[in-house]
């Protein structure tokens with residue numbers, strides 16, 4: 034096999050993630066060449082929920098795979114639509130980072146220490162709905178932009194705090210800027226958060242076999258359960274849904290524990306349920322938990338992708354706040 038062409042977006046997070054996968058493949062004896070891909074989400078300044086959700090990032094990369102311009106693509110799993118793409122396969126789900134969200138607040142504050150009326154920036158309906166459900170009296174301001182931009186909004190005083198994925202900060206080496214790790218009891222992460230998907234063409238058996246060494250079965254089982262929950266709720270990737278699966282020790286060996294949150298951004302609905310099931314049936318576990326959530330009240334909610342309805346003016350990705358990256362490289366909503 035000649036060098037594997039690994040497609041990557043140009044953002045700091047994307048290149049870090051792709052670089053990590055490239056290094057693992059090189060360790061396994063493969064030659065790897067990085068190929069840069071620009072996506073619609075990278076060039077538009079719109080709120081992501083307004084331009085069709087996070088799928089815009091995955092779509093351009095998937096086209097490059099299908100066209101044969103690249104052999105391998107690395108996605109943040111939480112940004113990958115649950116609908117399978119014909120002709121493509123997730124060849125590996127590497128071991129995942131800590132899946133939790135973190136708070137980055139002014140003056141080292143925690144969520145509980147933020148005074149009522151504080152402004153929390155997030156473009157994620159999932160984070161908005163769960164923050165609202167906590168009843169803290171904070172105001173949500175919709176924002177977008179890459180990690181650097183979002184942290185910059187706290188530094189400049191535009192917002193009092195932002196909520197980010199811990200995994201993103203960890204990969205960028207900026208974990209020390211988090212002021213609190215948010216317990217999933219309060220804020221459940223997005224399905225697949227902290228995990229990567231290594232995607233390739235299903236007819237390229239040489240590539241499928243090369244990337245398979247990166248697969249972590251426990252992580253794969255967990256993210257399959259989480260994504261099955263999302264799919265069974267027929268929810269878009271920007272829906273106000275949280276999901277977290279963990280491998281637990283059962284009476285007869287390993288089992289999967291799955292927790293789910295479904296809510297609305299105005300906190301009029303907030304549902305949390307959990308279920309434990311067999312390790313080797315993650316898909317059914319997700320479907321069964323979705324059924325319970327639907328029966329208990331999620332059925333009436335609109336969970337298709339829709340523009341987020343925060344309480345303040347959107348704060349666009351401001352180039353001034355992102356000195357270390359070009360302004361057209363925002364991260365996705367989640």
Ligand SMILES: NCc1[nH]cc(CCC(=O)O)c1CC(=O)O
Pocket residue numbers: 109110111112196197198199200201202225226227228229364365366367
């Ligand atoms: N929503 C965009 C996005 N996609 C993946 C990550 C971080 C890494 C991950 O969750 O795997 C982030 C940043 C964030 O939500 O703060």
